[in-house]
Amino acid sequence: MFGIGTKDVGIDLGTANTLVFIKNKGIVLREPSVVAKNTSTEEIVAVGNDARNMIGRTPGSIVAIRPMKDGVIADFDTTTAMIQYYLKGAMKASGTSWSKPNVMICVPSGITSVEKRAIIDAARQAGAREAFTIEEPFAAAIGANLPVWEPTGSLVVDIGGGTTEVAVISLGGIVTSESVRVAGDAMDIAITQFIRKTYNLTIGERTAEAIKIEIGSARTVTEAEKNAKMDIRGRDLLTGLPKTIEISAEEIAEALKESVASIIEGVRRTLEKTPPELSADVMERGIVLTGGGALLKNLDKVIADQTDMPVFIADNPLDCVAIGTGKALDNISQIRRQQSHK
Numbered sequence: 001m002f003g004i005g006t007k008d009v010g011i012d013l014g015t016a017n018t019l020v021f022i023k024n025k026g027i028v029l030r031e032p033s034v035v036a037k038n039t040s041t042e043e044i045v046a047v048g049n050d051a052r053n054m055i056g057r058t059p060g061s062i063v064a065i066r067p068m069k070d071g072v073i074a075d076f077d078t079t080t081a082m083i084q085y086y087l088k089g090a091m092k093a094s095g096t097s098w099s100k101p102n103v104m105i106c107v108p109s110g111i112t113s114v115e116k117r118a119i120i121d122a123a124r125q126a127g128a129r130e131a132f133t134i135e136e137p138f139a140a141a142i143g144a145n146l147p148v149w150e151p152t153g154s155l156v157v158d159i160g161g162g163t164t165e166v167a168v169i170s171l172g173g174i175v176t177s178e179s180v181r182v183a184g185d186a187m188d189i190a191i192t193q194f195i196r197k198t199y200n201l202t203i204g205e206r207t208a209e210a211i212k213i214e215i216g217s218a219r220t221v222t223e224a225e226k227n228a229k230m231d232i233r234g235r236d237l238l239t240g241l242p243k244t245i246e247i248s249a250e251e252i253a254e255a256l257k258e259s260v261a262s263i264i265e266g267v268r269r270t271l272e273k274t275p276p277e278l279s280a281d282v283m284e285r286g287i288v289l290t291g292g293g294a295l296l297k298n299l300d301k302v303i304a305d306q307t308d309m310p311v312f313i314a315d316n317p318l319d320c321v322a323i324g325t326g327k328a329l330d331n332i333s334q335i336r337r338q339q340s341h342k
């Protein structure tokens with residue numbers, strides 16, 4: 001169709017959530033990065049929301065997996081299936097039949113060039129005209145409207161599910177970066193372990209996440225935060241029966257202390273490696289937080305205290321990477337140049 005109706009697509013293949021961004025439309029799809037597979041036939045049974053609802057509830061032959069969980073791609077077939085599913089969903093959501101789109105896919109920064117290649121091939125197989133990859137902190141910085149193409153230092157901390165990516169960016173490139181394997185998932189695990197140890201209660205992954213979102217914080221500051229409580233349900237380890245207990249926000253802040261410290265340590269290490277001119281820029285402009293973990297209450301305040309730098313939370317932190325991934329297609333020549341340098 002002579003390119004009419006061609007739309008560029010950005011896919012944020014996150015460890016926790018996958019988001020699809022279409023130029024001039026915004027985010028058209030947002031689903032958990034989960035795939036349900038039948039282990040005896042290797043067949044993919046469900047992807048996204050449907051697959052997530054199966055977590056912890058699957059019969060023996062079906063497993064719900066998070067293929068990107070540790071920031072690496074589990075296997076090619078599952079990843080291809082996921083990309084295919086999301087591209088199809090994007091086409092449906094856009095309401096038009098398009099010619100093949102250009103696709104930009106955001107990947108964790110620790111991923112190998114072989115894995116990058118596999119993702120590009122998967123996107124092509126799934127119907128992309130041209131496919132590119134972009135590193136997560138770079139996409140996050142674009143999505144947070146930081147001046148990434150200018151000769152000035154910007155420090156972005158993207159706190160996702162599996163990893164926290166810290167990067168200093170200037171002149172269209174990552175100058176220094178750190179990838180810390182502590183982010184939202186590690187916080188959920190810390191909460192689960194705390195409750196198990198303190199109350200002899202086992203809770204599920206989704207309950208732990210709900211606790212973090214409702215009453216979790218890096219530090220309780222206001223009276224309301226200090227007094228916040230929540231009823232949670234789990235299984236008593238001693239009796240094996242369901243039980244409800246009440247936990248306080250103060251306890252959860254204590255449980256999250258170590259995860260928060262690891263994230264701050266990653267920021268410090270990055271600052272230590274940053275050339276002085278760029279550090280001065282960061283000092284002046286501040287640190288920007290993106291990713292769902294940026295929403296943990298008072299995390300910005302704790303990072304500001306510990307680094308002596310101003311800290312800001314980006315607008316819509318959960319969407320920054322997807323928006324930046326899509327927007328990067330506007331600067332495709334720079335991205336091509338960047339990729340050819342690797």
Ligand SMILES: Nc1ncnc2c1ncn2[C@@H]1O[C@H](COP(=O)(O)OP(=O)(O)OP(=O)(O)O)[C@@H](O)[C@H]1O
Nearest residue numbers: 014015016017160161162163184291292293295296
């Ligand atoms: N209000 C909130 N408070 C604390 N954490 C939150 C909040 N909302 C979402 N999260 C957490 O943010 C994480 C998901 O963030 P995001 O979608 O940015 O990750 P991702 O991009 O999928 O992962 P990654 O960046 O590791 O690839 C989850 O761990 C989720 O529990």
